[in-house]
Amino acid sequence: MLRNWWLFWLGYVKVRATGTQLEKFINLAVGRGIPLFDLRRESAGDMSIKVRLDGFRSLRHVARKTHCHVKIEERSGFPFLWLAVRRYRSVCFGALMFVLIICLLSTVVWDVEVIGNERVDKPTILGMAAKHGVRVGTWKPLLDVRAAERGIMQMVSDLEWVGIHAKGTRITIEVQEKVLPKSLPIAGPVNIVAGKDGLVQRLLVLVGEGKVKEGDQVTKGQVLISGVIYGPPVSGEPDKAGNGKAQLVENVQAKGEVWSKVWYTAVVEEPVIREGSLPTGKVADQWRIKWGKQEIILKGPRFNPFPAAKEEVYVRTTGLWRNLQMPVEIIKTEYHELRPYRQERSPEEAVEGARGKARQQINAGLAPGGRVIREMVESPDAPPGMVRVKVAVEVLEDIATPQPAAPVFKPQKETGRTYRR
Amino acid sequence: MKLEPKKQRLQKILAGFLEMPKDILLDLPKITVIGNVQMILENHRGIVEYNEECVRVLVTGGQLVINGEKLVLRTILPEELILEGYIKKLEYRPG
Numbered sequence: 001m002l003r004n005w006w007l008f009w010l011g012y013v014k015v016r017a018t019g020t021q022l023e024k025f026i027n028l029a030v031g032r033g034i035p036l037f038d039l040r041r042e043s044a045g046d047m048s049i050k051v052r053l054d055g056f057r058s059l060r061h062v063a064r065k066t067h068c069h070v071k072i073e074e075r076s077g078f079p080f081l082w083l084a085v086r087r088y089r090s091v092c093f094g095a096l097m098f099v100l101i102i103c104l105l106s107t108v109v110w111d112v113e114v115i116g117n118e119r120v121d122k123p124t125i126l127g128m129a130a131k132h133g134v135r136v137g138t139w140k141p142l143l144d145v146r147a148a149e150r151g152i153m154q155m156v157s158d159l160e161w162v163g164i165h166a167k168g169t170r171i172t173i174e175v176q177e178k179v180l181p182k183s184l185p186i187a188g189p190v191n192i193v194a195g196k197d198g199l200v201q202r203l204l205v206l207v208g209e210g211k212v213k214e215g216d217q218v219t220k221g222q223v224l225i226s227g228v229i230y231g232p233p234v235s236g237e238p239d240k241a242g243n244g245k246a247q248l249v250e251n252v253q254a255k256g257e258v259w260s261k262v263w264y265t266a267v268v269e270e271p272v273i274r275e276g277s278l279p280t281g282k283v284a285d286q287w288r289i290k291w292g293k294q295e296i297i298l299k300g301p302r303f304n305p306f307p308a309a310k311e312e313v314y315v316r317t318t319g320l321w322r323n324l325q326m327p328v329e330i331i332k333t334e335y336h337e338l339r340p341y342r343q344e345r346s347p348e349e350a351v352e353g354a355r356g357k358a359r360q361q362i363n364a365g366l367a368p369g370g371r372v373i374r375e376m377v378e379s380p381d382a383p384p385g386m387v388r389v390k391v392a393v394e395v396l397e398d399i400a401t402p403q404p405a406a407p408v409f410k411p412q413k414e415t416g417r418t419y420r421r
Numbered sequence: 422m423k424l425e426p427k428k429q430r431l432q433k434i435l436a437g438f439l440e441m442p443k444d445i446l447l448d449l450p451k452i453t454v455i456g457n458v459q460m461i462l463e464n465h466r467g468i469v470e471y472n473e474e475c476v477r478v479l480v481t482g483g484q485l486v487i488n489g490e491k492l493v494l495r496t497i498l499p500e501e502l503i504l505e506g507y508i509k510k511l512e513y514r515p516g
Contacts, residue, residue, distance in 0.1 A: 022471065023468045023469060023470060023471050026468050026471065026494075026497065027467040027468055030467075030497050030498065030499055031467075031499065033499060035496075035498065036494075036496075036497050037494075037495060037496045037497070038493065038494075038495060039471070039493065039494035039497065040493050040494075041471055041472045041473050041492075042473075044472070047471075
């Protein structure tokens, strides 16, 4: 191996020697210290010899002395390669420049992207980034990523954190926006209305005017806390129509909690004996390749091998490069074997199962923070072979739901107070 | 048995006494054969005949005849030669 390596750098030629005294030719050459190798006698007066380039000149003298004829067949090694390179100088120069330019261009930023922004728009961030050098066309070694991060954060006040990562020629600006205190979701006055029917147990008015008392039965949509506040009537008895006499004080966004008793019921009917099918765990895979409209099965069974099975189909498309796609799809179909089962239950067990199901149904509809006060379970009569369970639950929960209210404007004469959001 | 020259006899005794390798002191060939595919011969004196089936090499005290198939001289240097191919027979002919 090492010998070959040396030979490559020194260069060697393969020659064909013809003559009658080839043995003498070898002996003389060796005696002069010419390194010969890979000698191959092909016929009586014909031999192919490889000789190192530095020994080739002496070989000519030997050939003359032994009346042999020497002809070069093949030239190999670096010196000959170098000659070729010099002959096609401009081609080699071009190839070198190509590599160099590719290397140079790969140190330039080609793409800047922003991720994580929701409120702040992308051009703003990109503009700030460009001011600090993070733009398409910047030479990457000149880029001070940390300074740019700090700069963007100072300029754009809505950002909590900025991270800039460079990966290849792409720069990713990752931002985290400040979490602002919750702003009012609706402009204008807001009433608190009942989200559900219920019996008010506890009323806590934070902003607005309470319209119901504890112990009142309320229906869904009824105003509980009003956002439009009227003062006491200016004089005399309140007008039946309510026009003019009751003085408008303020339009506000009502806030408060209305804890009420709410009832939920759920009825579940179930057969006593349960039947169905379960996967056994046996799976048969089928691979197909789809080209246009033709489909070829590569591997696996042609049809569903099980008497009962569930089919799952996965389609894989081959993404070639970026947006280009090949019109070939690989489709994998999994057949999961199913086994029918039959669960014999006593009526009591069936009732218990149905009750659990009913509770689950109710729990899914409960608001967070609700507390179950009372639960009643009934099992009314059911058709033969079935059980029926009725679950009624009494829950204490906050039914307050904000709803925009029509603002009422004060007459122009009464200045001093202005409409406020 | 012919009496050996005086110098050679002395050399032999010396080689035995000093436990030196005989190929160095007596200029005898050293032959290393690897299976039937390669033969390394050190201390050769020149090639007498060379073709694909038979190679005859001069060594001290005679000739070495190698018979085989597709014999190729991989390397040949003033002191050493490497022969490759399918070696069938190695014969030492005192000359």
